[in-house]
Amino acid sequence: MDVNMKMPDLATNEGVELGVTRWLANVGDPVKRGQALLEIETDKAVQEVECIANGTLTTIHVQSGQKVAVGTVIATIKVS
Amino acid sequence: MTGYDRKFLLGMYERMVLIREFEDAVKFLFLEGTMPGTIHQCQGQEATAVGVCTALSSDDWITSTFRGHGHALAKGLGPQELMDELFGAETGCCKGRGGSMHVGNMSKGMVPGIAIVAGGIPLAAGMALSFKLENKPHVVASFFGDGAIAEGAFHEGVNMAAIWNLPLILVCENNLYGASTHVDLVMKNSRISDRAKSYGFRGETVDGNDVLAVYEAAQKAVAECRAGHGPVLLELLTYRRTGHSRRDPCHYQPKDEREAWTQRDPIERFAARIQITAEEHELINTRVQKTLAAAVERAKVAPHPSASDLAEYVYAEASPRPSALNEQLNPVVSAGGSTRRLGIAEALREGITEEMAADPRVFCIGEDIGVPGGWGGAFTVTLGLEKRFPERMINTPIAELGFFGLATGAAMMGMRPIADVQYGDFLFLASDQIINNAAKLRYMSGGTISVPLVMRAPVGATGRGSQHAQNMERYFTGVPGLKVVAPSNAYDAKGLLKAALRDGNPVLMFEHKLLYGSKGARAEGGAVDASSDVPLDDYVVPIGKAAIRREGKRVTVLAWLLMVHYAMQVADELDAEVIDVRSLSPIDWETIGASVRKTGHAVIVEEGPVTGGVGAEIAAGIAERWPSVRVTRVASPDVPVPFTPVLENAYRPNADRISMGVRQILEESHG
Numbered sequence: 001m002d003v004n005m006k007m008p009d010l011a012t013n014e015g016v017e018l019g020v021t022r023w024l025a026n027v028g029d030p031v032k033r034g035q036a037l038l039e040i041e042t043d044k045a046v047q048e049v050e051c052i053a054n055g056t057l058t059t060i061h062v063q064s065g066q067k068v069a070v071g072t073v074i075a076t077i078k079v080s
Numbered sequence: 081m082t083g084y085d086r087k088f089l090l091g092m093y094e095r096m097v098l099i100r101e102f103e104d105a106v107k108f109l110f111l112e113g114t115m116p117g118t119i120h121q122c123q124g125q126e127a128t129a130v131g132v133c134t135a136l137s138s139d140d141w142i143t144s145t146f147r148g149h150g151h152a153l154a155k156g157l158g159p160q161e162l163m164d165e166l167f168g169a170e171t172g173c174c175k176g177r178g179g180s181m182h183v184g185n186m187s188k189g190m191v192p193g194i195a196i197v198a199g200g201i202p203l204a205a206g207m208a209l210s211f212k213l214e215n216k217p218h219v220v221a222s223f224f225g226d227g228a229i230a231e232g233a234f235h236e237g238v239n240m241a242a243i244w245n246l247p248l249i250l251v252c253e254n255n256l257y258g259a260s261t262h263v264d265l266v267m268k269n270s271r272i273s274d275r276a277k278s279y280g281f282r283g284e285t286v287d288g289n290d291v292l293a294v295y296e297a298a299q300k301a302v303a304e305c306r307a308g309h310g311p312v313l314l315e316l317l318t319y320r321r322t323g324h325s326r327r328d329p330c331h332y333q334p335k336d337e338r339e340a341w342t343q344r345d346p347i348e349r350f351a352a353r354i355q356i357t358a359e360e361h362e363l364i365n366t367r368v369q370k371t372l373a374a375a376v377e378r379a380k381v382a383p384h385p386s387a388s389d390l391a392e393y394v395y396a397e398a399s400p401r402p403s404a405l406n407e408q409l410n411p412v413v414s415a416g417g418s419t420r421r422l423g424i425a426e427a428l429r430e431g432i433t434e435e436m437a438a439d440p441r442v443f444c445i446g447e448d449i450g451v452p453g454g455w456g457g458a459f460t461v462t463l464g465l466e467k468r469f470p471e472r473m474i475n476t477p478i479a480e481l482g483f484f485g486l487a488t489g490a491a492m493m494g495m496r497p498i499a500d501v502q503y504g505d506f507l508f509l510a511s512d513q514i515i516n517n518a519a520k521l522r523y524m525s526g527g528t529i530s531v532p533l534v535m536r537a538p539v540g541a542t543g544r545g546s547q548h549a550q551n552m553e554r555y556f557t558g559v560p561g562l563k564v565v566a567p568s569n570a571y572d573a574k575g576l577l578k579a580a581l582r583d584g585n586p587v588l589m590f591e592h593k594l595l596y597g598s599k600g601a602r603a604e605g606g607a608v609d610a611s612s613d614v615p616l617d618d619y620v621v622p623i624g625k626a627a628i629r630r631e632g633k634r635v636t637v638l639a640w641l642l643m644v645h646y647a648m649q650v651a652d653e654l655d656a657e658v659i660d661v662r663s664l665s666p667i668d669w670e671t672i673g674a675s676v677r678k679t680g681h682a683v684i685v686e687e688g689p690v691t692g693g694v695g696a697e698i699a700a701g702i703a704e705r706w707p708s709v710r711v712t713r714v715a716s717p718d719v720p721v722p723f724t725p726v727l728e729n730a731y732r733p734n735a736d737r738i739s740m741g742v743r744q745i746l747e748e749s750h751g
Contacts, residue, residue: 008111010327034104047329052108071113 003053005075007040007068016043017067020074023060024048031057031077038074055079084292089354092134092291094364096126096347098371099150102159103322105372106149106166110326114380116168119180122150124289124321127346128253129154131294132221132314135302141189141207141220143200146181148193151223155190157183163375169382175526176385177393182524191492192525196516197258198224198231201250202485203517205237208246208310209486210493213443213471219247219305221298227258229272233512236482238311242279243477247305249298250276250313253288255320260332276313288316289346292353318346393527394560396584419613423597427570427614428461428536431577432498434618436469439496442581443472445487446500450475458502459538459591460598484510484535488518488586491533496581503544504537504552504590511555518586519561533586534577540592540642540687541721541732542604549721551688553640556588557665557697563623564665566590568644570597571612572662575621583623590664592641608645626668628675632657635681635742638672638698640664642732643685649735654742656683664694669701676702676709681749683712683741687732690715710749714741 007018021039025031037051059076062068103123109115122129125147133142133154144151152162157173165172166180173185174192184192191207194200204222211218228234229252241248252272256263263270276283282304286297294316301312319341323330330338351361385392422430435442448454449462450473456463466473476483480501487499501507507514514535521529541549557564563585567573573591580587595610629648632655637647640661651658657675661667676682682702684695695713702711716731 006111006113009113010329033108042327044327045329045331047331049111050108052111 001079002058003055003077003079004073005037005052005077007062007070007072007074008049009070010040010042010047010049011044011070013043017069018042019067020062020064021046022064025051025057027057027060029057031055051077053077053079090356090360090364092130092295093347093350093354093356094368095130095134095154096291096350097364098159098368099126099129099153100347101368101372102153102162103149105376106163107322107326109376115166117166117179119166119326120147120324121322122147122320124341124345125253125255125318126150127291127294127350128251128288128316128318129223131291131316132223132249132251132298134295135298136189136219136221139189140218140302141191141204143191143204143207143220143222144184144193145197145200145224146193146195147225148183148223149180151193152183152185152190156188157185157190159371159375160378161185163379164382167379167382168384169379170385171382172526174524175393177526178524184525186525186528192521192529194517196512198228198233198237199485199512199517200224201228202233202237202240202482202513203489203492205241205246205248205482206486206489206491207493208241208248208489209244209474210490210495211247212244213490213495217306219249219302219310221249221251223251223253225258226252226254226256226263226272227266228252229275230266233481233485236477236479237485238275238279238313239477239479240482240486241311242281245308246310247308248311249301249305250311252313252315253318254315255318257320257324257332259324260328262332271315273313273315281311281313283313283315285315285317288318289341289344289349291346291350319344393523396522396530396532418616420616421611422570422574422614423611424567424570424573424591425460425596425598427574427612428577428591429456429463429465430614431574432462433465433468435496435578435581436465436472439581441494442496442498443469443474443490444498444500445474445476445483447476447478447502449473449500455602457500458602459593459596460600460602461500461536461596480506480509481513485513485517487533487535488513488521488531491518491531491586492521492529496532496534498534498536498581500536502538503548504539505547505550507537507552507555514556514562514586514588515559519559522561522585530584531586532581532584534580535586535588537588537590538593538596539590540594541728542593542606543723543725543728545723546720551590551686553590553664554688554693557694559665561586562665563587563663564590565623565663566640567621567662568592568595568641568660569610569612571614572621572627572660574614575619576623576662578618579620579623582620587623590641594642595645608642610645624663624666624668626662626671627660628671629658629660630656632679634679635683635746636672636675636679637683637685637738637742639685641687643687643738646733646735647685647738650739650742654739656742661698667698667701669705672698672702673705676706680708681710681745683714683738683745685733685738685741686713686715688716689718691718710745712741712745714738
């Protein structure tokens with residue numbers, strides 16, 4: 001089963017886009033729920049975002065340096 | 081592990097795992113963007129909730145905070161009702177009216193979370209007071225964080241719990257941070273349990289990440305409370321492994337500190353201590369995961385309240401008592417002789433006495449009440465009642481925030497408290513408990529709580545300067561969940577008091593210092609005779625009904641308290657219809673409407689600043705309903721109440737100013 005992970009609503013102000021600073025895992029890596037999966041930049045701070053499922057990171061939809069709206073799918077995890 | 085049944089230990093373990101996994105599941109739902117609102121989570125603090133609640137019986141109680149999911153699961157609320165509440169569903173434990181910060185379930189002994197820091201402590205003390213007054217064996221555990229220690233509500237609630245040996249366990253979850261501020265920055269002595277000694281009871285600091293240590297400390301505290309030796313303060317040292325709220329990345333927690341506490345994780349430590357087997361862990365973990373997965377799926381599709389139900393659960397339906405009562409709108413009493421002439425203070429005293437005699441749940445709580453040789457409150461209303469009801473005249477410290485919280489807590493448990501302040505101005509101190517708790521708890525709980533609390537407050541400018549004189553009606557009339565009355569005579573005072581005690585909602589009664597008819601040392605200069613013929617038979621004056629004091633044709637004068645008397649002085653010469661508004665919330669639009677449609681002119685008379693007063697609300701209400709009616713106000717100017725008599729007299733509307741206001745509006749409309 002694939003689980004789509006969305007950009008979390010961690011902004012202080014409504015409607016701002018959040019940027020992916022860097023990914024902390026590569027496509028194909030096994031990932032665990034709760035591990036730091038990527039770093040994002042909000043209007044307030046740079047912070048880590050935890051992985052929401054156990055499985056394999058199959059797709060990264062938003063690359064480092066890109067900004068997207070809250071709720072945009074940023075990664076797909078194949079749940080084992 | 082000697083002395084403990086394996087099943088008992090595994091039960092505690094499973095409850096902690098359930099809390100951790102529930103919180104993680106919720107966290108990821110937020111990350112996904114599927115859950116509304118905000119959250120305050122308790123990962124890392126599972127042992128405090130489970131340790132304390134395991135020591136309680138199912139009919140004991142807890143109060144909680146905005147960080148209450150763990151407390152709820154530990155006290156026996158189900159993950160489904162909790163998850164549904166977080167999703168704002170009608171099937172949630174508070175029918176979606178509470179949300180994450182206010183989870184609770186009265187049928188399971190948990191008051192909805194009180195999200196005002198320390199606000200739950202006086203409430204819990206009041207619950208404990210009710211158990212003591214009614215000889216019930218229950219105890220209350222009140223959870224709060226380290227941040228609560230700096231609040232006045234902590235001091236006031238704890239002090240009263242100490243004075244009266246209340247069965248209250250004060251559970252401080254010290255997780256080192258109030259939001260992002262470290263405890264060392266906000267207290268000179270950060271050993272919180274030390275405070276207990278200064279109040280005269282026992283305090284203890286416990287490793288809050290050791291669930292058995294917490295359980296044993298709580299068990300001891302419960303036993304002490306049940307034996308009448310409460311309260312007890314438990315300081316549980318723990319650590320929050322998550323942000324204060326959902327967007328908090330916790331950058332203020334140093335990395336080495338986080339890691340050190342991770343080593344002391346309460347679930348892992350307990351697993352090691354009881355040497356949990358792989359099979360046991362697997363069984364528990366699978367069960368918890370399955371339960372939570374099902375709860376999430378169901379919560380996502382759970383029915384939401386209909387928008388048309390927005391105003392449901394604001395007020396409780398009245399709970400009438402069996403005795404038949406006469407409902408009389410106006411003081412129209414037969415001359416048959418079954419009445420006496422009483423002043424307001426005497427009539428209130430008589431009403432309180434009758435109610436206390438008829439109903440053991442009624443008690444008085446306030447300052448300087450029930451002191452032999454004392455005043456009977458500031459204006460003699462409760463004079464001598466301590467002789468007849470020594471157990472039910474609760475004389476408090478000077479602590480308005482605290483004892484209004486106690487009164488609210490006791491009312492919530494089914495008592496019928498009458499709380500009074502010496503001067504209405506002091507209600508500002510009590511307003512958090514009145515507005516945030518007493519008025520809102522019914523709504524926040526999805527209609528499961530009733531707060532049948534009667535509050536009394538003297539108002540009016542009477543030679544005491546700015547801080548013992550304000551007309552406080554304006555500050556409380558627009559509060560949903562609260563009813564407000566303001567009698568101008570003794571008949572109404574007694575009748576409204578009795579109606580308030582039967583109402584099932586918090587009712588605030590304003591009384592005017594110049595109308596009491598207080599005698600002796602408490603007599604007021606400039607007093608106005610507000611005495612009435614008060615029947616010997618039982619009666620009530622219903623809340624929500626105005627009274628026509630004089631019928632007239634040319635203009636409607638709307639007033640309450642002292643202003644009714646001043647308006648009456650000029651009513652004849654103006655041919656005015658004088659309405660004693662009397663119930664300020666709710667307002668009797670029917671009576672007012674009938675009059676203003678007839679006269680076409682409304683003059684609202686209010687003691688107190690003109691801007692933002694109750695008069696503004698009445699004026700707007702008339703303008704919206706009957707736009708052809710001309711409206712004006714006669715009120716005080718926008719200044720604090722002055723002391724010097726010449727200015728005080730200029731401040732307070734009088735008969736001349738009322739007359740002038742009326743003449744002006746009549747001339748304008750005819751000119």
